[in-house]
Amino acid sequence: MTGRIIIERCVMLAFAAFMLSVPWSVPAVVNTFWVSVIAEILIWSLFASSVNLLFGYVGLLSFGQALFFGFGMYGVGIGIDQLHLSFWPAFGFGIVAAMLMALVSGIFAVRLTWHYFAIITVVFSLIFYFLAVTMKPLTGGDDGINFTLPPTFSFGGTQWSFTNATFQYFFILATVSVCFYLMHLVIRSPLGKAFLAIRDNDVRASLIGLNVYLLRLTAFVMAGFLAGVAGALFAFFGRYASASYMFYHVSGEAVVWAIVGGAGTLFGPIVGTSLFIIIRELVSTHWEHHSLIVGVMAILVVILAPKGLVGLWRDGLDRLMARDAGDGAAEKLPADSKLRTDP
Amino acid sequence: MTMDTLLLLAMNGLIWGLIIALIALGLSIIFGLLDIINIAHGDFFMVGTVLAWASLEATGNFWIGFILVPLICLILGALIQVAVIQPIRGVAALSIVATFGLSLILQEVVRMTFGATPRRILPPISGTVPLFGIEYEIYRLFAAALSLAALAAFFVFLQHTKLGTWMRAVRHDRDTAIAMGVPAQRVYIVTFAVGFALAGFGGVVAAPITTVDFRGGVDLLPVCFIAVIIGGLGNLPGTAAAAILLSLLEGIIQSVANPTVARISSLVLMSAVLLLRPQGLFKGHVR
Amino acid sequence: MTEPVLRTENLTKRFGGLTAVDNLSLSLPRGRLQAIIGPNGAGKTTFFNLVSGLLGADGGRVFFLGRDITGLKPHEISRLGIKRTLQIKSVFNQLTVAENLWVTRQAGNRFLHPFRAASRDLETKARVEQTIEQIGMTALAQRPAGTLSYGDVAMLEIGMALISEPRLLLLDEPTCGMSPAETERAVAKIRELARTIDIVIIEHDMEVVFGMADDITVMAQGTVLASGSPKEIASDERVREAYLGRPEDEDYVEEAAHA
Numbered sequence: 001m002t003g004r005i006i007i008e009r010c011v012m013l014a015f016a017a018f019m020l021s022v023p024w025s026v027p028a029v030v031n032t033f034w035v036s037v038i039a040e041i042l043i044w045s046l047f048a049s050s051v052n053l054l055f056g057y058v059g060l061l062s063f064g065q066a067l068f069f070g071f072g073m074y075g076v077g078i079g080i081d082q083l084h085l086s087f088w089p090a091f092g093f094g095i096v097a098a099m100l101m102a103l104v105s106g107i108f109a110v111r112l113t114w115h116y117f118a119i120i121t122v123v124f125s126l127i128f129y130f131l132a133v134t135m136k137p138l139t140g141g142d143d144g145i146n147f148t149l150p151p152t153f154s155f156g157g158t159q160w161s162f163t164n165a166t167f168q169y170f171f172i173l174a175t176v177s178v179c180f181y182l183m184h185l186v187i188r189s190p191l192g193k194a195f196l197a198i199r200d201n202d203v204r205a206s207l208i209g210l211n212v213y214l215l216r217l218t219a220f221v222m223a224g225f226l227a228g229v230a231g232a233l234f235a236f237f238g239r240y241a242s243a244s245y246m247f248y249h250v251s252g253e254a255v256v257w258a259i260v261g262g263a264g265t266l267f268g269p270i271v272g273t274s275l276f277i278i279i280r281e282l283v284s285t286h287w288e289h290h291s292l293i294v295g296v297m298a299i300l301v302v303i304l305a306p307k308g309l310v311g312l313w314r315d316g317l318d319r320l321m322a323r324d325a326g327d328g329a330a331e332k333l334p335a336d337s338k339l340r341t342d343p
Numbered sequence: 344m345t346m347d348t349l350l351l352l353a354m355n356g357l358i359w360g361l362i363i364a365l366i367a368l369g370l371s372i373i374f375g376l377l378d379i380i381n382i383a384h385g386d387f388f389m390v391g392t393v394l395a396w397a398s399l400e401a402t403g404n405f406w407i408g409f410i411l412v413p414l415i416c417l418i419l420g421a422l423i424q425v426a427v428i429q430p431i432r433g434v435a436a437l438s439i440v441a442t443f444g445l446s447l448i449l450q451e452v453v454r455m456t457f458g459a460t461p462r463r464i465l466p467p468i469s470g471t472v473p474l475f476g477i478e479y480e481i482y483r484l485f486a487a488a489l490s491l492a493a494l495a496a497f498f499v500f501l502q503h504t505k506l507g508t509w510m511r512a513v514r515h516d517r518d519t520a521i522a523m524g525v526p527a528q529r530v531y532i533v534t535f536a537v538g539f540a541l542a543g544f545g546g547v548v549a550a551p552i553t554t555v556d557f558r559g560g561v562d563l564l565p566v567c568f569i570a571v572i573i574g575g576l577g578n579l580p581g582t583a584a585a586a587i588l589l590s591l592l593e594g595i596i597q598s599v600a601n602p603t604v605a606r607i608s609s610l611v612l613m614s615a616v617l618l619l620r621p622q623g624l625f626k627g628h629v630r
Numbered sequence: 631m632t633e634p635v636l637r638t639e640n641l642t643k644r645f646g647g648l649t650a651v652d653n654l655s656l657s658l659p660r661g662r663l664q665a666i667i668g669p670n671g672a673g674k675t676t677f678f679n680l681v682s683g684l685l686g687a688d689g690g691r692v693f694f695l696g697r698d699i700t701g702l703k704p705h706e707i708s709r710l711g712i713k714r715t716l717q718i719k720s721v722f723n724q725l726t727v728a729e730n731l732w733v734t735r736q737a738g739n740r741f742l743h744p745f746r747a748a749s750r751d752l753e754t755k756a757r758v759e760q761t762i763e764q765i766g767m768t769a770l771a772q773r774p775a776g777t778l779s780y781g782d783v784a785m786l787e788i789g790m791a792l793i794s795e796p797r798l799l800l801l802d803e804p805t806c807g808m809s810p811a812e813t814e815r816a817v818a819k820i821r822e823l824a825r826t827i828d829i830v831i832i833e834h835d836m837e838v839v840f841g842m843a844d845d846i847t848v849m850a851q852g853t854v855l856a857s858g859s860p861k862e863i864a865s866d867e868r869v870r871e872a873y874l875g876r877p878e879d880e881d882y883v884e885e886a887a888h889a
Contacts, residue, residue, distance in 0.1 A: 061436060108618055115380055118439055119568065120617050126565055127610045134603045182745075190751070191742040193725070193733045200722040207682065207716075208794065209708035209737040252382070252443045259440055292451040298444030302437045303430040 003321040004314065012267075019173060023166045032165070034281075036237075039169050041270075041277050042176045043233045048257040048269035049183060050226035055255075056264030057187065058219045059199030060113070063251050064121030067105070067128055068224040070246035071098040072231025074132070074139060077241030081147040082138070088152075091232055098228020099221055106220035110213060113202075122248050132243035144242025162236055172233055179229055184266055186222070195219055256298045262310030271309050347476035349598050354474070356594020358483050360587035361490035362545050366563065367570040367586045368497060368579055369541030375514050375577045376534045379428065379438040383446035384567060385560030387539045390449060391416060391546020392555045393457050396464055405467040405551075409489075412547045413540045420539030424532045446560075453557040461556035486548050493544060494583060501579070506533055514577060565606070566590075569613040575623020585624070633696040635660045635798055635828045636681065641690035643676055643852075650676040652852035653690065658845070663824040665831045665843035669872055673852040674832045675717055678800050682714045683707040694798065709738070711797030715787040715804060717832075723776030727767055727786055730775050731758045734790040757793060765789040765819065781812035788819060799829045805838055817842055840864070848872065 018025070019038075026034050047069055054060045075094025079085040085093060105124045112120055132139045139145065151161035152171060162168040186192050198205045198212055206212050235241050244250075253276070261272020276294060283290040305312050370384045381387075391412055398408040423445065431441050466482035473479070501507035512520040513530050521527050553559065566589070574585030589609055596605040616624060636658040643651040651673045658664050666674050679685040681692055683704035691700045699707055722730050735754045736742065749755070762771050765785050770778065775786060784804060791799050804820065805813045817838055823829060824842075833839045839846065840860045847857040850872045856863060863869055 061439065063439060108614070112617065112621070114436075115374075115378075115439075116617055116621060118380060119572065120614060123565075123568075123610050123614050123617070127607055127614070130603045130607045130610070134601070134607075185745045185747075188747045188749075189742070189744050190733075190736045190739070190746075190748045191744040193729060193748050194737065194742050196725060196729075197722050197733045197737075200724050201720055203684070203704075204716070204720055204722065205737075206704040207684075207708055207714060208734045208790065209705050211703075211705045215742075255440055256443065259437065289451045289455055291447045292455075295444040295447030295451065298447070299427055299441050302434060302441045302444075303427070306434045306437055 004317040007317060022173075023169050035165060035169055037277065037281055039172045039237060041274050042172050043230050043237060044254070044257070044277060045270040045273040046176050046179055046233070047227055047230035048254045048261070048273045049180070049266075050223040050230070051251075051254045052258040052261075052263055052265075052269045053183065053223045053226065054219055055258065056262075056268070057192065057195045057199060058216060059202075060110075060216060060219070061118050061255070062109075062121040062220075062223070063118045063248060063255060064123075064125035065223065065227045065254060066246050066248065066250040067121075067125035068098040068102050068227035069231035069234070069250070070125075070128065070132065070243070071101045072228030072233075073235045073241045073245060074231075075228070076232045076235035077145050077147060078138065080150065081145050086150045087236075090150075091236075094232035094235065095225065095228045098231065099225050102221045102224020102228075103217075106217045106224070110216040110220055122251070125246060125248060125251060129243060129246040129248075132246055139243055140241070142242060142244050144240055144244070146240050149236060149239055162239075168237065172237065175229065175233060179226055180266065183226070187266065191215075191218070253294065256294060258308075259306075260297060260301045260308055262308030262312075265308070265310040265314070268308050268310040275309070345476070349595065351474075351477065351479075352594040352598050353591060354479070354594075355483075356591040356597075357587065358487045358490075359549075359594070360590030361487050361494070362549050363563070363566055363570060363590055364583040364586035365490055365493055365497075365548075366542045366545040367567040367574070367582050368494070369538035369545075370567045371571045371574070371576070371579060371582045372510065372514075372534050373538040374571060376510065377428065377531055379442060381538070382439060382442040382564065383449055383560075384442075384538070384542055385562070385564030386446050386449040387416070387420075387542035387560070388546045388549070388563050389557065389560035390419075390453065391543030392550040392553070392559055393453050393546075393557075394543065395547040395550040396457075396462060396555045399464060405464070408547050408550075409544075413544045416540040416543030417536045420536035421532050423539070424535035428535055429528075429531070450557050450560075457555075457557060459557065461554040463554055464551045466551035480552070482551055486552065489548055490545070493541075493548075497541065498579070506530075510534060565610065569609050572613050572621075573616050573624050576621075578623055581623055632660055634658055634693075635695060636830065637693040638681075639691045639693070641677070641680060641692060642688050643673075643680055643685060644688050650852055651680060651687075654849075654853055655690075656847060656854055656857065658828075658830060658847075660828055662844035663821075663829050663831070663842060665833055665839045665846045666849055667833060667836075667839055667846060668849035668855070671851075672849040674849055675802055676852075677849070678714060678802055678832065681707075682712060682800060708794075711795075712800065713791040713794055713796040713798070714800035715784075715791060715802055717802045717806070719780065719783045719787055719807075721775045721783055721786050721790065724774060726772050726774055727778070728758055728762065728771045730786060731761055731789055731793050735793050738794055761789050761793040764792065766815075781808045781816075784808060784812075784816060785819070788816070788823075792823065796827060799823070799827050801829060801831045803832055803834060805833065805835055813838065 022038055023035055026032075026038065047065065050065050050068070051062060054062045072094040075097040076090045079090035079093040109117060109120050109124065133141045149162050151159040152167070153160040160167050162171070194205070194210055194215055197210065198215055202212050234245070257272035257276055258269050259272070260275065261270065262268030279293055280290050283293065301308065307315070366384070366388050369387070370381060373379055373381045373384070394412045394415055395405070395408040398411050399405050427441060427445060428438075431438055466480060468482045468485055470481045471478035472481055472484070501511060509520070509525045509530050510533065512523070512525050513527060517527070570586035570589055571582050573589065574582030593602070593605040593609060596608060634657045637656070639655050641651055641654040642649065654673070654677065666677070668674055676685065680687050683699075683702055683706070687700055691698055693699065694710060694712060697710070699710065722733065725733065732748060732754060735757055736748070736751070762768050765788060767782065767785060767789070770782060775783065778786065788801075788804065801820065805816050808816060813835070820829065820831070821842060831839075831843070843860060845857065846860055846863045848855040848863060848869050855872055856866045856869055858866075
C-alpha cells in the first residue's frame with residue numbers, strides 16, 4: 001500500500017508544479033484561452049467536490065448543490081451590483097449566504113435518506129431557481145446580471161484585480177487549493193472518520209453514540225460552503241450571475257463529474273471535472289452535441305466502473321503493488337462495496 | 344378576471360392533468376418497482392411528441408401515431424431496460440446518474456435528428472365548440488377523453504392481466520413474489536417498457552396542443568415527480584388523482600398569479616409532503 | 631440492595647396486529663451474567679431494540695440504573711453506557727479493524743475535531759491497540775472489516791463494545807454462526823468481561839447459556855415465562871413445554887437438571 005502512496009505523492013507534486021506554471025507554460029504550448037479554461041476547471045472541481053463530500057464520504061447523494069452555488073454566485077453578484085460592496089465583503093456575503101441556505105435547507109433535507117433525500121434536494125433547488133427567474137429586477141432572471149468587478153487588493157497606488165488574467169488565475173488556484181486542503185484535513189480528522197462510519201452503516205453508527213442527524217447536517221453545511229465558494233468564484237470570474245446556473249442540470253453534471261472522477265477520493269472531482277470540461281472545449285468547436293458524450297460516459301461509468309477513474313487507478317496500482325510484493329496481502333473488497341447498495 | 348376565464352383555465356388544467364396523470368403513472372411504476380429515479384422520464388414524453396411528429400411526416404396521418412408511437416416506445420423501453428437499467432441494479436444509488444445520462448443522450452439524439460427548432464402540429468380534429476365564452480378546440484376535449492380511456496385501460500391491465508398481476512405482486516412484496524415464481528426479470532422489462540410507453544402515449548396526445556421541442560421534457564419532469572410524491576409512492580390511483588388535482592390547481596392559480604408562482608407553490612407542497620407525510624396525501628396502498 | 635442494572639415496567643411493543651413485547655416487567659440485578667432465552671418470535675431482539683432505542687415503545691418504561699431511558703434516541707442511550715451488538719453481525723465494512731475501534735472510541739466524545747488528524751490522538755491510539763490485543767486481532771488490525779470471517783466480525787463487535795467502556799453490554803446471539811472453536815473463544819472472552827461489566831445475552835445455544843449464565847430469563851410470546859438460576863430453569867416444566875420440538879435443547883435441559 002505504501003508503494004501506491006509514494007507514487008500518488010509524486011503525481012501530486014508534478015501536478016502542483018504544473019498548476020503553478022500554467023499562466024506561462026500553457027500559452028507557450030497551446031494558447032492563452034486555455035488558461036481561463038483551466039481556471040474554470042478549478043472552479044467547477046470545487047463545485048464537484050461539494051457533491052463528493054456528501055456522497056463519497058457521508059453517503060448522501062445531493063442532486064441540488066446548484067442551489068448553494070447559486071447563492072454564492074448571487075451573493076457576490078447582488079452584493080456588488082446592488083449593495084455596492086467591495087470585493088471581500090461581497091465574497092464573504094456570498095459564502096455566508098450559501099452556508100445559511102445550506103443550514104436551513106439541511107435541517108429539513110437531512111431528515112430524509114436515500115431517494116427521498118435526492119428528490120428533496122432537487123425540489124429545493126427548483127423552488128429557488130423559479131424564484132430567481134421570477135424576481136427579475138433583483139436577479140436578472142435567466143439572462144442574469146452583469147457587473148464590473150472591484151479590485152481585490154489595493155495598497156496605496158497598486159491594485160490587483162481579476163481583470164489581470166494571471167492574478168485571476170492565481171487567486172482562483174489559491175482559493176480552491178485552500179478549500180481542498182480543508183477538505184483533506186476534515187477527512188483525516190475524527191469528524192471525517194465519523195462521516196465514513198455513517199456512510200457505511202448508519203444504524204451501527206447511532207449505536208456507538210454518533211448523532212447521525214447532526215453529523216449529516218454538518219456535512220451538508222460544509223458542502224454548502226464548498227459550493228458557495230465555487231459560486232462566488234464563478235461570479236468573480238465571469239462578472240456575471242444568472243439563474244440558469246441554479247437549474248438541476250448543473251447539479252446533475254457535477255454529480256456525473258464527481259462519480260466519473262471517483263467518489264470518495266479527494267482528487268476524484270478534479271479528474272472528473274477536467275475530463276468533461278476538456279472534452280467539451282475540444283469537441284464543441286467541431287461538434288455541438290458534446291452532451292451526448294457526457295451522457296454516454298455517465299452510463300458507462302455507472303455500469304462498468306462505479307468507483308470512477310481514481311478508484312480504478314487505485315485498484316490497478318494496488319494490484320500491481322501486490323503482485324510485485326507477492327505477499328498476497330492486497331485485501332480486496334468486493335467490487336461494488338465502495339458504494340452504498342442498501343437503503 | 345371573469346368566471347369564464349377561470350373556468351377556461353380550470354378546463355385546460357384538467358385536460359393537462361389527465362395527460363400528466365398518464366405520464367406520472369409511468370414514472371410511478373418505474374420508481375415503485377425498479378427503485379429508480381428516472382430523470383429521463385420527461386424526455387420519454389418528449390420522444391413521444393417527436394415520434395408523433397415523425398409519424399405524421401412519414402405517413403401524412405396523425406391517427407397512426409396513436410398506435411405506432413406507444414409500440415415504438417415499448418420496444419425502446421425494453422431495450423433501454425436491458426442495456427442500461429438491468430446492469431446497474433447492483434449500484435442502485437447511482438441509478439440517478441445513469442438516468443441523467445440517459446436524459447442527456449435522448450435530448451441530444453433528438454436534437455441531432457429532429458433539429459433544435461420547435462415545431463407545431465395541427466390537431467387531427469379541427470374545429471371548435473363554444474365553451475366558456477370562447478371557441479374551445481374540440482381536439483382538447485378529445486385528448487381528455489383519450490387520456491381517460493388510456494388511464495382506464497392501464498388500470499384494467501393491472502387488475503386483470505397476468506402481467507399486471509405480476510407487476511402488482513412485485514410492487515407489493517418483491518421477495519415473496521419471486522419466491523412464488525413470478526419472473527422478476529420479465530416484470531422489470533415490462534415495467535420499464537410500459538412506463539416509457541405511457542409517457543410516449545402522453546406525448547402523442549399532447550403533441551397537437553404543445554410545441555414539439557427537444558427540451559419539451561424538462562418542464563414536465565418536476566410536475567410528474569410532484570404528482571408521484573404527493574399521490575404517494577406505490578399508490579397509483581393516488582398519483583393519477585394528484586396529477587389531475589395539481590394541474591387543476593396550477594391552472595386556477597395562474598388566473599391570479601404568473602405560472603412560475605403556481606409551479607413554486609406545487610413544489611412547496613411537495614416538500615411539505617416529503618417531510619411530513621412521505622407516504623403521500625392520499626389513502627390507499629402504501630409501500 | 632443496589633439498583634438493578636436494567637428494569638422494565640409493562641414494556642409493550644406492537645407491530646400492526648402483532649404484540650411482540652407484551653407488558654414485559656423484569657428486573658436484572660447488577661453483577662450477574664444474565665441470559666435471555668426463548669423460542670423464536672418470543673420478542674427477545676425486540677426487547678433489545680426497545681432498550682437500545684432503535685424502536686419506540688408503545689407502552690411501559692425502561693430504567694437503566696434507576697434512570698428512565700424510555701424514548702431516548704439510540705445515540706443518547708449509547709452515550710449513557712449501554713452498548714449492544716446486533717443479531718446479524720455488522721460493523722463498518724470499509725474501515726479497517728483498527729479504524730472501527732477508533733471511531734467507536736471517539737464517538738464517545740461530545741466534540742469531534744474537524745481539522746486535527748485523527749491519528750494524533752494518542753490516548754485513543756493506546757486504547758485501540760490495547761483493545762485489539764484484548765480481542766486477539768493484532769494481526770488483522772489493518773484489514774478492512776468487510777473482508778473478515780464471520781467469527782472475526784463478531785469478535786470485532788465485542789471489541790467495539792469493549793472499547794467504549796460500557797456499563798451495560800447487550801449481546802444479541804454472540805455465538806450465532808460461529809464454529810465450535812470460535813464459540814469457545816467467544817465464550818471465554820465474554821466470561822472474562824462479565825467479571826467487570828454487566829452483560830445481558832440473548833442466546834439460542836443452550837450449551838453456551840447453561841455453561842455461562844448466572845441467571846436466566848425465559849421469554850415466550852413477548853413476556854417472561856420464568857426466571858431464575860440455570861438449575862431452576864432446567865427443571866421448570868413450563869420451560870420444557872415452550873421448547874417442545876427442540877430435542878437437542880431438551881437434552882441440555884435434562885443434563886443441566888441433573889448437573
